[in-house]
Amino acid sequence: MRARWGLTVPLTGVPLISHRPLLDELADAGYTDLWSSEVAGTDAFTPLALASTWSPTLRLGTAIAPVFTRGPGLLAMTAATMAEAAPDRFVLGIGASSPVVVEDWNAQPYRDPFGRTRDTLRFLKRALAGELVDEEYPTFAVRRFKLERPPASPPPILLAALRAGMLRLAAAEADGVILNWLAADDLPRVRAELAGAKEGFETVARIFVCPTDDERYARELGRRMIAGYLTVPAYAAFHRWLGRSDVLEPMWTAWAAGDRRAATAAIPDEVVDALILHGNPQACRAKVEEYVRQGVQTPVIALLPTPELATGSGGVLRTVLLDLAPPVTEV
Known part of the structure; x- marks a missing residue:
């Protein structure tokens, strides 16, 4: 089976509303997924909410929604809303983020990131299944929380992970893992820590692509x-x-x-x-395929600015995105 093929949105330098005409072409070209991020640009959910109506076939995922910057209940409600807006097309990616994002920019304490991520994962699995949650977790407590609109089909929950501890937690309790800032040659080391993951466990990798000669x-x-x-x-x-x-x-x-x-x-x-x-778009696409050969089910291209994109028209962006699309294969 051919790997999924994702793109990070919103694209740098493109107004959010201007993404709409691109999305149908991306789906036709072979892209299967749109994944957001959340640092200091857009939030993780609004671009996906818009895309859920603009393109009814693409899968939508957060990479990632930080576990510290929203309360557990609000995070569950937001994920449930997306799952209702895009049934069976939404994937919730969560992670610890960083002290800069959490403390410096959002005025929240960044304590025990592993524990907070573990506890949020466990809470979300129960909450999104429609359960009443009344639990004293090691890093927070939730008192009698129950979603009023639990999703008919709870979204998969993927965990952003770097080293062994978080990778093993993902393998043991999540539906997949989200990787970032690694080379294709690093994947064997990472995948060794995911041994024993359940059937259907998904490996997503965010890959920085600068398509220029x-x-x-x-x-x-x-x-x-x-x-x-x-x-x-x-x-x-x-x-x-x-x-x-x-x-x-x-x-x-x-x-x-x-x-x-x-x-x-x-x-x-x-x-x-x-x-x-980096290199021309076809060369970059071939390098992305190496991640797939090393075990990534969903490569997610994070398109970086280039001189060509900065000086060209909107048609240049369209051409680059289509050239980065997955190769056509016989079924």
Whole structure:
């Protein structure tokens, strides 16, 4: 069976309302999924709610809705609403997010991210099944909560995971896992921690794609992104776990010393090329397919800005998206 093929929305530089004419073409071209994110742009749910009416065939997923920035009951209500709006087409992806998003931007304490994610997962499974939940979880308590409109078909719940503990939790209790900031060659290490997952367990990977032949531009952008993300403690620990301590230590050392320019310059080309896929759209598509060969059921393209997209018309974006679509295969 051919893998699913996803796209991160909303697209950078495209007004949300202007996505509508693109969606039907994407579905016809072979895209199966739209996945949102939630950092400091749109929230995770509104773009999917709009897409649920604009394109009635695409599957919709959050990658991810943080477990700290909404109360458990509100998160359950929002997920139930999406499941009602897009029956059997919505997937709830949840995760711990980061101290910057949770504490600095949303004024919530970021304590015991593993425990909070575990407890939220357990609560949501019961709440979305329509149960009355009256439970003292280790990280929060819920008193007599019951959804007034439980979904007829509860959505699958996927867990964003990096290292072994969260990966094993996903395998044991969730319907799938969402991966981020890893190379195709990293997947065997990650998949080893998912051993024993139930049948139908889904592996989703968000993949950064910069479709340009301007190698210098792609690497400069990639270095800035890597320096911004992989210096976050959770991602730094993840890449140490993956075996990149030696090649990334100069970046971490310079960043800790406050020299961001030196930190960015210290990132080797091979790390950039592994984590940020670049080249013409057909070459990028082939690199995305390598993730599928390594066991990803749903690759989700996160399209990065390029000189071509910045200077071209809307037709350039359309052409790039169609060129990144999955190859046509015989059934």
